[in-house]
Amino acid sequence: MDETDLRLIAALRRNGRAGISELAADLGLGRATIRARMERLAATGDILGYSVVTRSDAAEAPVRGLMMIGIEGRGTERIMARLMGMPAVRAVHSTNGKWDLIAEIGAQSLAELDAVLFQIRRLDGVATSETNLLLTTRRGG
Template sequence: MQPADLDVFDLRLLAALQREGRAANAALAERVGLSASQVSRRLAQLERSGLIERYAALLKPEAVGLSVQAFSNVSLERHVEELVHGFEQAVARHAEILECYSVTGEADFVLRIVAPDLKAFADFLTQRLLRIPGVRSVRSSIVLHRIKQTTELPLDRVGTR
């Protein structure tokens, strides 16, 4: 995907949306220096172009009873299309897996997993993740304390037209 052709107002608008996705167009207009109708048109265009993927509420996992978070490095037995595709499909079916990345290095995939407690995490690992066909090994790190987590992209590093 090519980088979007964004001007300074698009970047300001996107930055404001990243901080407060529920802001009204009038409030966004005030923050970025445009009229509410201009903001509305720009938002519609950014959504149509696929630049804005979706809107979401960010929940605190602990507040809903998911107090264990782990990063798991998964290695497959072999790198054949059938095993990789099967693994990716299995990952998509497990709600406990919030993110999955295909990576370089010692592991083939890195997963971010949540669970209510350590027992539930261990059960998920042994009863589900390790039973996916082709999984050779899983090495997990349990999060002790979150230092930084953001969904905001550094738009000040993006060039403008």
């Protein structure tokens, strides 16, 4: 799987109902390229299928955290694409200051969160990180 495949999978995770034309426009690729990549990803088993997500399915993961990531070199775009390809990563933000990226992560358990953090830390170009657990969330109106 290359970076384009990861970007395609991330786009499908955001909107599994997106059409070929919409995906092509979003990713800056041709429709034939998108169709061929989707067929190849399905044939290799990287895409197992498409599903419906109901409101009750979208309940927040009980263990959530923010991972601040420092990147060495020029790999920010590549790392962002890899992060968005991970199911536990809900969003990725670029930022200024000490950290290059902030990843919002959701997991079912501390052990699962730990496994995700370990996987992210092993990405080529990730130099340092710091993670904070989210304890409560209040939303303004």
